[in-house]
Amino acid sequence: MNMKTLAEHCGVSIATVSYALRDDKRISETVRLHIRKKARELGYRTNSLGSSLVAYRQDVRQRPTQSTVAVLFENPPHARRTVLFQPHLASFRQSIERYGYKVEEIYLDNMEITTAEFAQSLHDKGIRGIVLAWGLWSTRLKDFPWNEFTVVSAERNEIHPALDRISMNHFSATDECFLRLSTLGAKRIGLICHDDLPLRVKKNIVGAYLMNAHSNEHSITDIPPYFYNLAEPADHFAKWFKQYRLDALLSHRLIDLNFFHKAGLHFPEDAHYAVIEIDDDGTGPESGVTLNEELGRVLADTIAGKLHYDESVDPASEGNLILVDGHWKAGTTTN
Template identity: 25%
Template sequence: MPHSPERRPNMQQIGQAAGVSKSAVSLALRNDPRIPEATRLRIQQIAEEMGYRRNPVVDSLMTQLRAGRQPTFQANLGLINCSPISDLSKNHTFRRLREGVLRRAEDLGYGIEEFWLQQPDMRPQRLKQIVETRGIRGLILIAALSPDTIDRGYVDFWYDFACAVIGVTHLNNRLNCASNDQYLTARRATGKVLELGYKRPMLVVPPHDDALLEDKFSAGFYSAARHLSVLDQIPVVPLDLDDPHAALQAIRQQRPDVVITNKSEFYSVLQDDGIRIPKDLGLVHLDWHDALANIAGMRQNNRVVGSAGVDLVVGQLQKNEFGSQEFPKVVQIESVWIDGPSVKLQKPVEKNVSKKKT
């Protein structure tokens, strides 16, 4: 018996009557070719008998969403390049952060205007005048390599805007931040090589890089390596690419079976020293990207980090929040492991298990 108009069935009820899933009902009612024609017709007939009627308002809205209509333009945001280099594309991490910012801003209906903080004629008052004249209320700080790279005149500058930092968390100015979770990146890289069968991992990173990340690389490494036997626990080795002799000497003395680093240049340094990768030594990169097809490592998903930074600023604008935050939000994006030919699967240790005779 058909349902009355006041009690029209939903897709879940139709699916139960037809013996199919709710999603199959949705596809069938839209004549989607992924559902066989005979099944589509049967589901449509059951829906009609049960009194189902399409909602034209909902249909219109869903059509717009599926068509991917661009949202109405909202405003412009400012992307503030805090690094000493004007072209962010020269650094693969900065380039991906920027791409994430641009894509997410476009999705939300915001434009992006870019400013270079370190250009010779840029001063706090000049930048503030430019930004305010253009009606920009939200700022995203990118590539802040250290607090020293930012002129002291900018100490209070950010507090007139909705503002977030992307890429690092070290700026102690109570601003929201989006970054990769470098602690988990190093911890999971170390855990992965142990899972592959390596026994003596070594972390080799420039001290300045680890300090910039508040020692998260070394902390993540130690948190995973502490479960090893004392003899297999190797201290973090500092890397100086201008003079890598000390790092190479540490490898010869400590005899690791895999090295974890954040510098792709170290691959060539090892090869030039006669080390065969992965036959003699495995190698893992902590900031893997598409150009490193010859290396295994952790992709830090920096485009997602940039996207999260936009969400933080837009969220502040929508709530009319400006200046320093009483409880700053830190959004940390996890990395994913990428297989590569710089590591090999070690043979697992066979346990000597005696079998009882039956």
């Protein structure tokens, strides 16, 4: 299927098709809409690699435009997950620029167009690559034509099984933190997680935690993980901590240390404390595992590599999971 066959189907010239697909005003709106509709029906897609070459022709005055990768956000800029993603976006931007791409951030929360129109708007901008940022993803993109794009997701979400996902290696980070706390002499290590963590992440953290608890005959295996709600008062947690007489605490993400102070806990005096995924700039007092620039860098390498080989999403096959290891950072919450 190329422009020529599309032109034959529509009974117009190739030039008309070309103008119409670029939404050029030289063609009347009725004809433009007709040709676009026909193109969709026949499954015609512009080869954006080819389009990018056109701008290099000597008779074309338009300068080549810089290739763009879109970063999609489900939630608005001030939402917690969008904010948490900012350090990774910064390192992604820096890395992807070295490949010659620029970045366009797109927020989907107040978008009122259909997925087909949204996909078309990306095509119109010549965007082939999409990065899905952190967010509480709805089913908004359920019917999105993934196969028309090259896509990498920055977390283990369930948006579409064919998408490649990149994530921190939560299993190895939990393993490392547990080992560090054990080496410090901790015997009764508790686990606390936010109650909204993605299902797969939860399973990996809980699995790595229980695996370690079981691996030593003398370890305690009857401490249930504690699931924490961002707005809850500290007394429920304090009760859990006392009941199991913990001497160390492992947290998935950073939790305001005031929460623990309210529960009567100070680290490291009352217990050792380590964070599995330190997700800010890492300048706080917490000990734990931090990703620094790795996630953004691997995101950039992966999407640039996929674009280079023109690998668009294959809806029939399952996407890969790429895991990035963090580094241990010794803070002051462990001795």
